[in-house]
Amino acid sequence: MDGAAKIPVLDFSWQEDDGTERGNENWKLLCSKVREACEIHGCFLLTYDRIPASLRSDMLAAMKALFDLPEETKTKHQNPKPYLSYQGKCPVVPLHESFGIDDVATRLEAAREFTHYMWPQGNPPFCEILHSMSSKMLELNFTILEMISESFGMEGKHRDALVRDSTSVFRVMKYKVPPREDQNLGLVPHTDKNALTVLCQNDVQGLEIMTKEDHWEQVMVPEDAFVVIVGDALKAWSNGRLVAAKHRVVMKGEKERYSFGLFSVPKEGAIIKVPPELVDDEHPLLYRPFKFADYFAYFVSNVSDDALEIYAGV
Numbered sequence: 001m002d003g004a005a006k007i008p009v010l011d012f013s014w015q016e017d018d019g020t021e022r023g024n025e026n027w028k029l030l031c032s033k034v035r036e037a038c039e040i041h042g043c044f045l046l047t048y049d050r051i052p053a054s055l056r057s058d059m060l061a062a063m064k065a066l067f068d069l070p071e072e073t074k075t076k077h078q079n080p081k082p083y084l085s086y087q088g089k090c091p092v093v094p095l096h097e098s099f100g101i102d103d104v105a106t107r108l109e110a111a112r113e114f115t116h117y118m119w120p121q122g123n124p125p126f127c128e129i130l131h132s133m134s135s136k137m138l139e140l141n142f143t144i145l146e147m148i149s150e151s152f153g154m155e156g157k158h159r160d161a162l163v164r165d166s167t168s169v170f171r172v173m174k175y176k177v178p179p180r181e182d183q184n185l186g187l188v189p190h191t192d193k194n195a196l197t198v199l200c201q202n203d204v205q206g207l208e209i210m211t212k213e214d215h216w217e218q219v220m221v222p223e224d225a226f227v228v229i230v231g232d233a234l235k236a237w238s239n240g241r242l243v244a245a246k247h248r249v250v251m252k253g254e255k256e257r258y259s260f261g262l263f264s265v266p267k268e269g270a271i272i273k274v275p276p277e278l279v280d281d282e283h284p285l286l287y288r289p290f291k292f293a294d295y296f297a298y299f300v301s302n303v304s305d306d307a308l309e310i311y312a313g314v
């Protein structure tokens with residue numbers, strides 16, 4: 001780690017009466033700040049009052065109870081799709097444990113099924129917290145996608161394409177305390193493959209992003225903030241104008257880290273196609289149209305830092 005990154009913190013806590021309504025000047029200013037942060041860093045921090053602090057602390061407490069369940073219960077969460085099944089005791093990242101839950105933000109039934117697997121005797125508060133948090137984070141994620149389209153002056157069918165063609169995955173993660181200073185990698189360096197990720201964490205720092213100068217810098221996340229990260233799908237859609245931030249987790253100190261994230265993911269069958277508004281003499285087309293699911297399958301069998309360029313670069 002080389003230092004703390006100067007990632008902007010944007011205030012998304014607009015109220016109906018404070019003048020920041022969609023379409024007005026304050027909204028447009030916020031859209032351009034979002035775009036600028038995504039162009040420079042591929043990442044920003046935000047504060048947002050529509051997700052109350054009490055829901056965040058309930059979520060973190062619920063996650064602790066989840067990860068405290070016996071290993072054989074947690075292993076029951078299996079999904080044939082890559083990176084969704086319960087993961088623990090992975091030799092590459094032994095500190096990391098996670099669950100990925102499909103569609104839980106939009107389907108209460110998905111929250112019920114997951115809860116039932118983990119607590120067959122029932123745990124309605126857990127189910128309620130999981131669904132409520134994931135659906136609020138999905139709304140936020142979609143708002144940011146809309147702001148990005150708007151900041152590029154997108155109109156008509158291209159404007160809402162990102163949101164209309166997206167589904168979501170909610171991930172919950174725990175990072176154990178490292179046994180020694182040299183065994184502290186919580187999550188390997190990667191770019192997210194999906195469109196946009198919104199993350200939230202407990203008070204233990206550890207997220208680092210790679211700067212344009214190839215330095216790892218810590219993202220100091222204020223206690224009440226969310227982290228937003230641009231993924232490969234959005235980078236490709238934007239014709240490379242937005243950066244897909246490479247990031248990792250490094251653990252220090254004596255406290256466990258918990259984080260959760262809402263990933264907007266192009267739907268089954270969705271094609272990532274650069275809108276014509278984003279191609280001109282200064283910005284020649286960088287990516288051919290491709291089916292996101294095919295790119296993801298390619299990545300899973302050819303894990304590489306350059307997967308997007310190799311797969312879809314023109």
Ligand SMILES: O=C(O)CCC(=O)C(=O)O
Nearest residue numbers: 171173192199207249259
């Ligand atoms: O735990 C974090 O803060 C980062 C998680 C992450 O990068 C991921 O799940 O893709």
Ligand SMILES: [Fe+2]
Nearest residue numbers: 190191192247
């Ligand atoms: Fe990530």
